[in-house]
Amino acid sequence: AADIINLLPPDTAGTVLRRISREDYEDVSELLKFHEESAGGLMAREIVTVRAGKLISDVIAKLRSELDSIEQIHYIYIVDSEGVLLGRIPIINLLVIDPGMKVEEVMDRDILTVTADTDQEEVAAMFSKYDLYSMPVVDENGRLVGRITVDDIIDVIEEEANEDITMMAGTGDEEFYERSPIRLSRARLPWLLTGLFGGMASALIMHHFKGSLESVLTLAFFVPVITAMGGNVGIQSSAIVVREIALGGLSISQTGGKLLREMKVAIINGLVIGTVLLTTVTVWQGSLKLGVLLGLCMFIIIMWATIMGAFIPLMLKKAKIDPALATGPFITTLNDILGIAVYLGIATVFLGWLG
Amino acid sequence: AADIINLLPPDTAGTVLRRISREDYEDVSELLKFHEESAGGLMAREIVTVRAGKLISDVIAKLRSELDSIEQIHYIYIVDSEGVLLGRIPIINLLVIDPGMKVEEVMDRDILTVTADTDQEEVAAMFSKYDLYSMPVVDENGRLVGRITVDDIIDVIEEEANEDITMMAGTGDEEFYERSPIRLSRARLPWLLTGLFGGMASALIMHHFKGSLESVLTLAFFVPVITAMGGNVGIQSSAIVVREIALGGLSISQTGGKLLREMKVAIINGLVIGTVLLTTVTVWQGSLKLGVLLGLCMFIIIMWATIMGAFIPLMLKKAKIDPALATGPFITTLNDILGIAVYLGIATVFLGWLG
Numbered sequence: 001a002a003d004i005i006n007l008l009p010p011d012t013a014g015t016v017l018r019r020i021s022r023e024d025y026e027d028v029s030e031l032l033k034f035h036e037e038s039a040g041g042l043m044a045r046e047i048v049t050v051r052a053g054k055l056i057s058d059v060i061a062k063l064r065s066e067l068d069s070i071e072q073i074h075y076i077y078i079v080d081s082e083g084v085l086l087g088r089i090p091i092i093n094l095l096v097i098d099p100g101m102k103v104e105e106v107m108d109r110d111i112l113t114v115t116a117d118t119d120q121e122e123v124a125a126m127f128s129k130y131d132l133y134s135m136p137v138v139d140e141n142g143r144l145v146g147r148i149t150v151d152d153i154i155d156v157i158e159e160e161a162n163e164d165i166t167m168m169a170g171t172g173d174e175e176f177y178e179r180s181p182i183r184l185s186r187a188r189l190p191w192l193l194t195g196l197f198g199g200m201a202s203a204l205i206m207h208h209f210k211g212s213l214e215s216v217l218t219l220a221f222f223v224p225v226i227t228a229m230g231g232n233v234g235i236q237s238s239a240i241v242v243r244e245i246a247l248g249g250l251s252i253s254q255t256g257g258k259l260l261r262e263m264k265v266a267i268i269n270g271l272v273i274g275t276v277l278l279t280t281v282t283v284w285q286g287s288l289k290l291g292v293l294l295g296l297c298m299f300i301i302i303m304w305a306t307i308m309g310a311f312i313p314l315m316l317k318k319a320k321i322d323p324a325l326a327t328g329p330f331i332t333t334l335n336d337i338l339g340i341a342v343y344l345g346i347a348t349v350f351l352g353w354l355g
Numbered sequence: 356a357a358d359i360i361n362l363l364p365p366d367t368a369g370t371v372l373r374r375i376s377r378e379d380y381e382d383v384s385e386l387l388k389f390h391e392e393s394a395g396g397l398m399a400r401e402i403v404t405v406r407a408g409k410l411i412s413d414v415i416a417k418l419r420s421e422l423d424s425i426e427q428i429h430y431i432y433i434v435d436s437e438g439v440l441l442g443r444i445p446i447i448n449l450l451v452i453d454p455g456m457k458v459e460e461v462m463d464r465d466i467l468t469v470t471a472d473t474d475q476e477e478v479a480a481m482f483s484k485y486d487l488y489s490m491p492v493v494d495e496n497g498r499l500v501g502r503i504t505v506d507d508i509i510d511v512i513e514e515e516a517n518e519d520i521t522m523m524a525g526t527g528d529e530e531f532y533e534r535s536p537i538r539l540s541r542a543r544l545p546w547l548l549t550g551l552f553g554g555m556a557s558a559l560i561m562h563h564f565k566g567s568l569e570s571v572l573t574l575a576f577f578v579p580v581i582t583a584m585g586g587n588v589g590i591q592s593s594a595i596v597v598r599e600i601a602l603g604g605l606s607i608s609q610t611g612g613k614l615l616r617e618m619k620v621a622i623i624n625g626l627v628i629g630t631v632l633l634t635t636v637t638v639w640q641g642s643l644k645l646g647v648l649l650g651l652c653m654f655i656i657i658m659w660a661t662i663m664g665a666f667i668p669l670m671l672k673k674a675k676i677d678p679a680l681a682t683g684p685f686i687t688t689l690n691d692i693l694g695i696a697v698y699l700g701i702a703t704v705f706l707g708w709l710g
Contacts, residue, residue: 165520
């Protein structure tokens with residue numbers, strides 16, 4: 001419920017809150033304090049708790065009296081007089097345990113919990129890793145404040161994947177099923193304008209090397225090859241690193257290892273693609289020198305774009321910015337500009353030799 | 356269990372099967388018949404079934420005797436003498452229902468089921484839409500054959516998102532956490548070679564228009580602008596359509612609507628970007644004619660790339676090919692080639708006018 005109210009303008013939210021019952025009102029008001037993308041924002045408060053000292057038969061009696069109001073229960077939570085979580089009992093066990101036993105004698109004490117301020121992505125990773133159905137949320141003193149169920153986690157996982165994909169595509173947030181072309185256009189245009197000004201920067205660089213292009217026009221023919229490969233290589237590298245971060249499998253301490261891995265891949269790919277380009281250009285243009293120049297530039301650009309592709313998301317993560325930003329048009333645009341500069345720069349140095 | 360065995364080479368699989376108990380053997384052997392990415396491949400067979408006619412007290416007795424072997428149970432399934440699924444009872448209800456009642460008097464009859472050959476993506480969409488924890492799988496005669504639980508669905512959703520992202524990035528399948536640079540390179544190279552040959556095709560087109568480029572070299576400066584925008588616009592459009600298909604919200608019948616929506620977005624974006632480019636080029640190059648030419652070409656390329664971006668995934672879906680293929684380097688490469696051809700083609704026609 002908290003999610004929906006957060007999306008309303010402030011005055012509407014007031015009206016909705018007044019129209020629901022007092023008890024629910026307090027629930028929702030407290031949830032509003034948590035960040036929407038935290039465990040606190042995800043959790044529900046409909047939870048069955050029992051004080052330590054009660055008997056299993058008391059629990060069953062309580063469930064019988066409350067069952068109408070509770071939809072999906074997996075566990076009964078046991079708390080002390082302060083509300084601190086002590087353990088839990090799976091519902092199914094209530095059917096088979098001697099009703100005369102005390103709850104603390106049969107409860108599981110070894111349970112995973114999160115605090116309300118835990119990021120939802122981290123919570124989702126725990127659900128996925130440990131195959132959880134439900135997880136209790138506690139405050140900083142260990143008091144039970146709610147529970148998160150797996151159906152909300154599915155929404156989180158889909159949302160995070162959608163975020164990564166829209167970032168990669170450069171379409172802005174929340175575009176799915178949107179029907180208004182104006183709103184769609186407004187979401188996409190900033191990314192396109194970034195790309196446009198990046199393209200103009202590339203044009204400026206080519207203008208700067210006008211002299212070289214006038215003397216060897218053939219150099220211009222290979223500009224699309226340079227930009228296409230820089231873009232592809234950069235996206236491959238950044239998408240993999242971003243996804244590894246998102247899936248929770250990559251910590252900052254592994255940064256060095258990832259960069260090294262990507263560098264090795266870049267050397268292999270650079271050698272293969274560089275050699276293919278060298279051969280093709282040599283045969284087509286009948287100039288080994290032009291072939292060598294292009295093969296060499298391609299190798300440098302593949303190395304550079306791969307390393308940037310891996311490095312930028314890791315740095316963004318360190319700066320607590322969404323690393324997925326690095327998979328979008330930004331990195332492609334950057335690689336276009338730098339690729340053209342490296343290519344025409346090297347070509348200009350060797351212009352006499354090419355002649 | 357079926358998943359792991361499917362990945363082993365055939366003779367190893369034989370060995371593993373012989374080493375597990377006879378009962379499990381039959382279970383796994385039957386699962387092997389289903390496609391790994393279908394409901395049959397996902398489901399587990401550990402399921403508590405009760406014949407119609409039994410009493411709630413019988414069910415509780417059965418649970419008490421079997422509880423050790425069953426980990427996560429949410430429902431008791433009620434079947435007839437042929438094994439046909441009739442209904443189910445949530446475990447929690449067993450605590451509160453009169454033990455003397457018959458199971459068919461209290462069971463839910465209105466339950467969602469899937470058949471074993473249903474695609475896992477479709478199953479995941481149902482779990483997500485209806486907030487399910489567990490869903491029964493039936494054969495073509497309605498006989499209960501297994502159940503799918505939500506923890507497996509989480510894996511499916513992550514897997515499908517990963518597939519979409521690796522396809523978009525052009526990195527090939529299953530790359531996450533891979534350490535071998537050789538294997539990584541082998542996964543990425545085919546996509547890069549595609550991009551390389553696409554780039555060479557662009558070079559050929561520029562070579563074809565050599566005469567135009569020689570007379571107005573400035574035309575070459577804007578090639579990176581054309582390719583960057585075609586690529587960005589195409590990916591925006593294809594990524595959105597692919598994701599809408601993946602999330603289960605887009606059927607073939609909505610194809611026309613999506614194409615129309617994307618066309619409207621393309622008109623707005625084309626007008627905005629085209630006008631910005633017209634103005635920038637006119638000011639920078641001091642030539643309104645060049646500005647108009649570039650603005651016009653940009654408009655055409657944005658229209659074309661957007662429509663192709665939406666159209667190709669829908670066509671792939673219709674041909675039962677993974678639509679995500681359309682988000683990868685293929686569409687960018689195609690847009691590069693066509694964009695350059697359109698741009699230099701139009702420029703050549705108006706060359707005299709530009710002069």
